[in-house]
Amino acid sequence: MLSIEAIPAFNDNYIWLISTPDSDAAFVVDPGDPAVVKAALQARKLSLKGILVTHHHFDHVGGLAELRE
Numbered sequence: 001m002l003s004i005e006a007i008p009a010f011n012d013n014y015i016w017l018i019s020t021p022d023s024d025a026a027f028v029v030d031p032g033d034p035a036v037v038k039a040a041l042q043a044r045k046l047s048l049k050g051i052l053v054t055h056h057h058f059d060h061v062g063g064l065a066e067l068r069e
Contacts, residue, residue, distance in 0.1 A: 007040045009033040013059050017046075025049040034063030 001021065006014040009032055016029035017040055026046035030053060031037045041048055051068075053061055 005040075007036050009036050010059060015063075017041075017044075019044070019046055027052060028067070030054055030059075030061070031063040031067055032059040032061065034066040037063060037067060 003017075003019050003021065005017045005019075007017050007028075009015045013032060015031050015033065015037055017026060017037075018029065019026040024045060024047050026041060026044075026048055027050040028037050028048065029051075031051060037048070040046075048067060051064065053064070
């Protein structure tokens with residue numbers, strides 16, 4: 001079963017975390033804040049396997065460079 005979880009970011013936004021219970025693989029959507037993504041992945045023992053971006057605003061792409069490392 002697919003799990004889609006909203007991770008609060010900034011004061012008024014969310015980053016979406018997509019995973020399944022039978023794998024440690026995860027995808028995130030619009031990762032503007034890399035710190036909250038890393039914390040969520042670590043807390044859930046998940047490994048980032050992909051990033052989906054819906055548009056180019058900073059609050060959606062600000063974490064791309066750091067997460068690609």
